[in-house]
Amino acid sequence: MSIVPDRYCRSCRGRLARDNTSAECAACQRKRRDLLLGAPQVPDDFWTTDEMRDALASWHMGRVIAAYRAHPFHGRPLSQEVVGSWAGVSQVQLSRIEQGSAIKHLDRLVAWAETLRIPEHLLWFKLPGLRVDAATPSAMTSVPDTADLATLLGGLTATRAALAGGDGPTLGISAFEDMTLAQSADLLLKLFLALDDELGGDSLYLPLSRYVARMAVSVEQDPEDGLRGFGQLCQMAGWLALDAHQDGAARRYFTSALYVGHEADESGLAASALGYMSLQETYRGRLPSALSLAQTALATGSAGTTPLTRTMLGTRLARAQAGLRERQACLRALEGARAAFDQAGQQEEPLWISYVDAAEFAAQEGACYLDLGMIGESIESLTTAIGLIEARTPRRLRDRVHYLSRLAKCHLAERDLEQACSRATEALTLSEAIGSARVAERLREFDEALEPFGEVAPAQQFRELFSTTSGAGKD
Numbered sequence: 001m002s003i004v005p006d007r008y009c010r011s012c013r014g015r016l017a018r019d020n021t022s023a024e025c026a027a028c029q030r031k032r033r034d035l036l037l038g039a040p041q042v043p044d045d046f047w048t049t050d051e052m053r054d055a056l057a058s059w060h061m062g063r064v065i066a067a068y069r070a071h072p073f074h075g076r077p078l079s080q081e082v083v084g085s086w087a088g089v090s091q092v093q094l095s096r097i098e099q100g101s102a103i104k105h106l107d108r109l110v111a112w113a114e115t116l117r118i119p120e121h122l123l124w125f126k127l128p129g130l131r132v133d134a135a136t137p138s139a140m141t142s143v144p145d146t147a148d149l150a151t152l153l154g155g156l157t158a159t160r161a162a163l164a165g166g167d168g169p170t171l172g173i174s175a176f177e178d179m180t181l182a183q184s185a186d187l188l189l190k191l192f193l194a195l196d197d198e199l200g201g202d203s204l205y206l207p208l209s210r211y212v213a214r215m216a217v218s219v220e221q222d223p224e225d226g227l228r229g230f231g232q233l234c235q236m237a238g239w240l241a242l243d244a245h246q247d248g249a250a251r252r253y254f255t256s257a258l259y260v261g262h263e264a265d266e267s268g269l270a271a272s273a274l275g276y277m278s279l280q281e282t283y284r285g286r287l288p289s290a291l292s293l294a295q296t297a298l299a300t301g302s303a304g305t306t307p308l309t310r311t312m313l314g315t316r317l318a319r320a321q322a323g324l325r326e327r328q329a330c331l332r333a334l335e336g337a338r339a340a341f342d343q344a345g346q347q348e349e350p351l352w353i354s355y356v357d358a359a360e361f362a363a364q365e366g367a368c369y370l371d372l373g374m375i376g377e378s379i380e381s382l383t384t385a386i387g388l389i390e391a392r393t394p395r396r397l398r399d400r401v402h403y404l405s406r407l408a409k410c411h412l413a414e415r416d417l418e419q420a421c422s423r424a425t426e427a428l429t430l431s432e433a434i435g436s437a438r439v440a441e442r443l444r445e446f447d448e449a450l451e452p453f454g455e456v457a458p459a460q461q462f463r464e465l466f467s468t469t470s471g472a473g474k475d
Contacts, residue, residue, distance in 0.1 A: 038086050039116050046073050059124045061112050062098040085289035087115045172218030185229025197396040201243030202435030208237045231260030231269050232352045245437035268309045271301025275316040282319045290320035308349045308356045310340035315364035322371035359388035363403050375413050382407040398434045401427045405442040421458035
């Protein structure tokens with residue numbers, strides 16, 4: 001019998017377990033995944049090396065960033081792409097920051113200091129006082145270690161408004177009658193999924209975030225009952241925050257869902273949370289970060305995920321690749337997502353992925369084709385998605401408005417102004433019944449895209465209607 005030679009982690013050079021088919025050990029994989037989320041926690045002596053001291057003394061943030069990336073604490077230098085993604089800048093932009101003139105604007109200095117978690121006493125400028133909205137989790141709160149469940153749960157209640165009594169105990173949440181906390185969470189998730197279809201995130205985020213904050217207290221007291229459900233509700237709260245354009249809160253909830261997924265050994269939930277983070281970065285135009293997160297999501301969920309979960313993860317990857325104009329890679333990702341979707345029904349799917357259906361998949365295809373400039377294919381896919389919603393699930397008003405606004409953009413790209421404005425007017429009219437800052441922004445972008453058409457009748461009519469509608473109080 002042949003002896004299988006030992007294999008070693010490419011990062012730390014430790015011996016790999018026999019059943020580990022990856023090139024890295026579990027600890028290094030976790031460290032690499034965490035680096036996609038933000039700067040790691042570093043020891044106090046991180047800042048006392050000669051190179052770091054000299055960089056801080058130069059009052060040049062670019063040199064500080066370069067010294068940070070090259071620090072031996074990381075094992076090997078961090079790439080400009082990874083560190084830049086923490087602050088929403090590209091590799092090229094970060095290279096200019098490191099090599100160019102010193103940053104003078106205080107807001108940019110503060111942003112980098114907070115991104116890298118530089119101790120305040122080492123800075124050559126003063127950090128302003130941070131104001132925290134009690135209803136919104138802070139985006140700057142550090143991500144806790146996966147094993148520190150108490151810190152994770154406590155972080156979601158730290159910024160919650162105090163109880164009426166002032167100094168009284170923080171209250172948990174009770175299970176619904178004749179149900180466990182886990183069963184109650186499933187029922188609530190089903191309810192909010194249905195409400196989201198009809199109302200959007202603007203009105204739903206706040207009530208769910210308050211419930212999740214109190215549920216964190218109950219789960220901390222008894223993790224055995226409700227941890228998985230808590231993670232699902234965190235993901236839902238993150239989605240509602242994203243739809244309402246509360247990006248910091250969305251990231252915080254997605255991160256919580258990710259770590260609960262790992263804590264509860266729910267790889268599908270962890271992968272899904274990373275997929276949502278990728279989509280958020282796609283929406284914000286941070287495409288290299290979106291791509292990295294989508295790839296990590298697929299790797300995290302490589303074993304044991306359901307067909308619909310793989311479908312969703314494949315479309316997240318395709319969206320990032322389409323945004324980067326990686327045509328062939330995007331089409332391959334869509335093909336893989338389609339293959340996964342065709343396997344749906346072969347096993348039970350988790351409730352949180354139930355929104356993935358034929359209409360959702362067609363809409364994601366349409367979004368990818370639009371970014372790739374494949375306008376005809378995009379129109380076909382989006383028309384299919386809208387038709388499926390109208391025929392099967394007419395309550396999905398928010399999705400219908402979103403897809404109509406995207407379809408209007410397609411027709412505008414084809415210079416079919418009349419059809420574009422017709423679709424956009426339909427979307428605008430329907431949008432009066434929902435609250436979604438994300439969809440409102442898409443309609444605003446379409447309105448701005450009509451400016452070159454001046455006094456042409458269809459464009460003028462839509463712009464007048466949009467001005468009246470938004471002026472009446474619609475965000």
